[in-house]
Amino acid sequence: MNIKDLYYFQRLISTQSYTQTAADFHVSQPTIFQAIKRLERHFQTTLFFRQAKTKALVLTPSGQQLLLAANDIIANWQHVNESIGHLRQHTLRLGIEPAISEHYLPTLTKPIVEKDLLNSVHTVEMGANQLVKQVLGGQLDLAISGNLDQTLDERLAVTPLRPFHFKILASPHHKLAQMDNPTFEDALQSPFVILNATYLNKLVFHQLAEQLSIEPQVMFESDSSSLISGLVREDLALGFVSDVGQPADADLIEIPITDVQVPSVHINLIRRAHQFPIGLFKDVMDIVETTFKNDDATNQKENN
Structure with a gap:
């Protein structure tokens, strides 16, 4: 048995046609017939009737099991080919969430330049959900992404880099800023401006509101942290922000969230579970982990 037999089997079940499958692979129909026979001899079973x-073509239970396995094997084989190709070319595709990029990319770029890796690392920005999909699909080798901890796919290897901390942003003139120990429930009596669905902030915001069974008033959604700060500064709404990608603003009041259970969210370094960190891959992973570790140490020192 060889992997081509699995390709033929997978396509045959998809097309339901020996003729079409043979044409798709530019081989003869007997080639497809023989591939199926080899698989059935190998597993000593009938795969379909x-x-x-x-x-x-109706799959038997054995055929159903093989198709599931074939889908995984073929996907992994394609990823391995891509990964080895990148190793030969000494290239790596790194995805990063925009809010994280805004805060960390300058710091990450410095050691990449110092190690003469700038021409080898190709960086793209996109939202968290898309980053996960592209890592799983093999379009990205590594991604730095904010994720709800319970939503990560088991096919991913995940290195937590740092947690998100969420807070309410208010103008000093807003009634919430004048209250003693204001709650998230108090805040939901006012309109909010939040980051759009590209970011996890929106999902977390609505999860917190659901805990209180309150329909939040969302005045505006944006992909710009600066715009949110501007609207809050004008006392038009409250902001729901994290400590990632949101620069400190001395003109605004930051209010912690204490009366609801905030879901666990981390910035993670993610890769496919079967992708081994060697060569350039390991070099970039080390740079990312060291950058976040140093940033965390700096923040703790400043807070103390």
Whole structure:
């Protein structure tokens, strides 16, 4: 048995046609027939049968199991080919969430330049959900992404870099800023401006509101932290922000969230579980982990 047999089997079940499958792979129909026979001999079982009325190919339980395995094997094989190709070319594709990029990319770039890796690391920005999809799909090798801890796919290897901390942003003139120990429930009596669905902030914000069974008033959604700060500064709304990508603003009041259970959210370094960190891959992972560790140490020193 070889991996081509799995490709033929997968396509045959998809097309339901020996003729179409042979044409797709530019081989003869007997080649497809023989591949199926090899698989059945190897596993000593029948993989499918042809339904009499519709002529459809119907998988047996063994065929269903093999198709599931074939899908994983073929996907992993394609990823391995891509990964080895990048190793040969000494290139790596790194995805990063925009809010994280704004805060960390300058610091990350310095050691990349110092190690003469700038031409080898190709960086792209996109939202957290898209980053996960592209790592799983093999379009990205590594990603730095904010994720709800319970939503990460088991096919990913995940290195937590630092937690998110969420807070309410208010103008000093807002009634919430005048209250003693204001709660998130108090805050929901006012309109909010929040980051849009590209960011996890929106998902977390609505989860917190659901805990209180309150429908929040969202005045505006944006992909700009600066715009949110501007609207809050004008006392038009409250902001819901994290400590990632949101620069400190001395003109605004930061109010902690204490009366609801904030979900666990981390900035993570993610890769496919079967992708081994060697060579350039390991060099970039080390740079990312060291950058976040140093930043965390600096923040703790400043806070003390």
